[in-house]
Amino acid sequence: MPEQSGKVQTVLGLIEPDQLGRTMTHEHLTMTFECSHVPPASGDEGLAAAPIEMKHLHWLQQNPYSHHENLLLNQEIEAVKEELLCYRKAGGGSIVENTTTGITRNLPVLRQLAKETGVHIIAGAGYYVDVTHSDETRKMTVEKLTDIIVNEILHGADGTDIRCGVIGEIGTSWPITESEKKVLRATAHAQTQLGCPVIIHPGRNKAAPGEAIRILQEAGGDISKTVMSHLDRSIYDPRELLEFAKMGSYLEYDLFGTEVLNYQFNLDVDMLSDSQRVQTLAFLIREGYEDRILIAHDIHTKHRLTKYGGHGFSHILKNIVPKMLSRGITQNQVDKILIENPKQWLTFK
Numbered sequence: 001m002p003e004q005s006g007k008v009q010t011v012l013g014l015i016e017p018d019q020l021g022r023t024m025t026h027e028h029l030t031m032t033f034e035c036s037h038v039p040p041a042s043g044d045e046g047l048a049a050a051p052i053e054m055k056h057l058h059w060l061q062q063n064p065y066s067h068h069e070n071l072l073l074n075q076e077i078e079a080v081k082e083e084l085l086c087y088r089k090a091g092g093g094s095i096v097e098n099t100t101t102g103i104t105r106n107l108p109v110l111r112q113l114a115k116e117t118g119v120h121i122i123a124g125a126g127y128y129v130d131v132t133h134s135d136e137t138r139k140m141t142v143e144k145l146t147d148i149i150v151n152e153i154l155h156g157a158d159g160t161d162i163r164c165g166v167i168g169e170i171g172t173s174w175p176i177t178e179s180e181k182k183v184l185r186a187t188a189h190a191q192t193q194l195g196c197p198v199i200i201h202p203g204r205n206k207a208a209p210g211e212a213i214r215i216l217q218e219a220g221g222d223i224s225k226t227v228m229s230h231l232d233r234s235i236y237d238p239r240e241l242l243e244f245a246k247m248g249s250y251l252e253y254d255l256f257g258t259e260v261l262n263y264q265f266n267l268d269v270d271m272l273s274d275s276q277r278v279q280t281l282a283f284l285i286r287e288g289y290e291d292r293i294l295i296a297h298d299i300h301t302k303h304r305l306t307k308y309g310g311h312g313f314s315h316i317l318k319n320i321v322p323k324m325l326s327r328g329i330t331q332n333q334v335d336k337i338l339i340e341n342p343k344q345w346l347t348f349k
């Protein structure tokens with residue numbers, strides 16, 4: 001039985017699950033997102049190249065992926081540190097940092113931030129979406145990928161002794177590519193060995209979450225210990241959502257704070273607003289899924305930091321929780337979503 005059993009593994013070492021407190025289960029503190037750059041609309045090239053300024057904020061908020069500099073969250077370590085101190089003051093305890101190989105994971109920075117702020121940080125093992133896979137990764141067998149992921153959890157990742165505490169976010173596109181399927185199978189095999197939490201980034205299609213879960217399931221993964229991220233932009237129809245929920249994964253609404261008219265990555269999608277996210281949580285609770293819900297902001301670009309006029313890492317604690325309570329979600333249910341469910345998920349079997 002690994003030493004992680006019954007514990008949560010942070011970048012500073014193992015902790016008791018009760019030490020976690022309120023937990024955002026899907027954030028990024030340092031990463032790059034150039035792999036997802038969207039060319040600006042014709043006529044917007046000047047805005048896309050301009051420094052970030054107040055007068056451009058609305059454009060930036062609506063076109064975040066067309067501004068190259070906005071995709072470099074790794075340049076904002078000091079601002080992120082300030083945000084984490086505010087997050088603690090607002091009652092936050094822990095953050096799952098989902099940056100995996102392909103989007104510039106930086107474990108020494110995570111360890112430094114954890115030391116300087118007192119926020120428990122849980123780092124992610126494994127690989128992001130196919131476009132970020134190296135030729136070497138693509139050639140690897142499932143067994144080799146499994147070994148690497150297991151090693152990132154048991155011994156440390158990226159040549160450091162800093163150990164990851166979850167597998168993911170494991171990136172998948174739509175349709176899921178062959179290389180991504182191998183990583184999903186390796187994830188399931190590593191999870192079987194370690195009894196660890198897993199978190200998946202689905203492709204941008206309503207069929208994507210179910211397909212990723214099926215691949216994990218067939219490879220022996222523990223779906224009850226797996227989170228499906230980004231449901232805010234993936235499944236809208238209530239009947240389809242309940243069909244997916246029956247598969248048994250955690251259901252994560254992790255784009256709180258994102259309010260956009262057009263979702264740049266898929267113009268067919270009408271991205272949920274925060275009010276609609278809260279309505280969806282209330283719906284899932286009524287349908288009996290309160291033990292399966294997780295929430296977060298998934299901050300991954302500069303413009304969502306308070307330094308750039310964004311909502312920051314404390315938005316859920318300061319604004320969304322009161323809204324949840326005002327819409328009939330009880331304090332006990334809020335605590336389940338923010339404390340108990342993350343604790344159950346993050347504790348190694």
Ligand SMILES: CCC(=O)NCCS(=O)(=O)O
Nearest residue numbers: 103201230233265298300
């Ligand atoms: C690395 C951050 C990330 O993947 N965020 C998800 C963005 S979206 O696909 O939900 O738009």
